[in-house]
Amino acid sequence: MSGTEKEQSNLPEPYRVGYGRPPVEHRFRKGQSGNPRGRPKGATNKPKVANGFGMKAAEEYLRQEAYRTVTIREGDRHIELPAIQAVFRAMGVSAMKGNRFAQKTMAELITTLEQRDHDQRFEAFGIAIDYKREWSEKIDRAKELGLPVPDPVPHPDDIVINTSNGEVRIEGPQTKEQKDHYEKAHARRVEAQECVSHFAAKYRRSKNEEKKAFYLEEWHFEQRMFDIINDAMRGRHKMKLVDRSYHPDASRPGETFKAFAEDRKKPPHERWSNDYVEG
Incomplete structure (x- = not known):
């Protein structure tokens, strides 16, 4: 082998363009995305439907189509409905027009x-x-x-x-967990009744105005606790409060739990019910 041939054999093999070998200018560059424009608008990750052993994939696909939202025109306005409802509405319109x-x-x-x-x-x-x-x-x-x-x-x-x-x-607990909750609520209501009677008696006997104000506040506090719990009960689980206060600031049966529920929707720092329950 001559010196010239030996030198040519050591040269790198030229890059040949062909299947799986695109031109150099069209090859992916290291560190650069192959999709510089990103995912097209509207392309989302579609939810996968389980289609393994025992799965009914066709039924799930049918439900997805039946309940996907579609827009229909009704008079001068456009409304959005589940596809299945739109089908029934169209059927009803056809029926009213005489389609047998x-x-x-x-x-x-x-x-x-x-x-x-x-x-x-x-x-x-x-x-x-x-x-x-x-x-x-x-x-x-x-x-x-x-x-x-x-x-x-x-x-x-x-x-x-x-x-x-x-x-x-x-009109009562339907599970063990609900029953446990009822029992705790019952116990707290009994405690509230005992406290109401205790502070009511203290208030009536006291001659000291400062102490009377304290006893009245505690009386109303426990009465409100009783009403919150009792209002939430149903049927045979309800009780009648003994020694109820009818002072203008006192709670009323049938109204307290509703007010309590509305109050719990407010931000924590705005709730009056934080004085009665934690959280």
């Missing part, structure tokens, strides 16, 4: 919904009656035999059944 297919479809849909609602209410009504009867019998039997009285959640006495319209409501 739309009329028939809408009537069948409404009839099916009403029948399903009736069946569910009837089933819940029957379950409530059976539950109330069975637990009431167990409680009565335990009392007759002198055995520990069961205390189920919900308690049968808290289940109110309206036989005229099939309505069922529960």
Whole structure:
């Protein structure tokens, strides 16, 4: 091999343009984004739908389409509705204009919904009656035999059944956590009643105006605590306060919890209820 050929063999191989080998001027540069303009406007990360074993991806996609917001024109204004509501509205308009297919479809849909609602209410009504009867019998039997009285959640006495319209409501705790909360509230209300009676008696017996003012303030404080708790209770859990003060500054039953709830919506430093509860 001649000296010239040897020198040429040591030279770097020239860059050949081809598949996967773009021209140098079009290659990505180190430290520079391959998309300098950024993501196009409106391009968002679409929520992923689970489509693994046992998943019904098609149903989830259908729900997403049914409840996505669309804009429709109604008269001179544009309104936003879920897509499924827009479909039903268009069907209703067609039905009112005399479209027989739309009329028939809408009537069948409404009839099916009403029948399903009736069946569910009837089933819940029957379950409530059976539950109330069975637990009431167990409680009565335990009392007759002198055995520990069961205390189920919900308690049968808290289940109110309206036989005229099939309505069922529960006026008491429905879970163990709610029951624990009720018991704490009951205990605090009993304490408030005891304090009300104590300070009411002190106020009535005292001849010292300064002490009377103190006793009256404490009386009203505990009365308000009682009313806040009692107003939140329902049905058989309500109590009547003994030694109630009817002073203009005293709380009133049926109004105190509502005022308390409204007060809790204010910033912490503006709440009067911070004097009664923490936070």
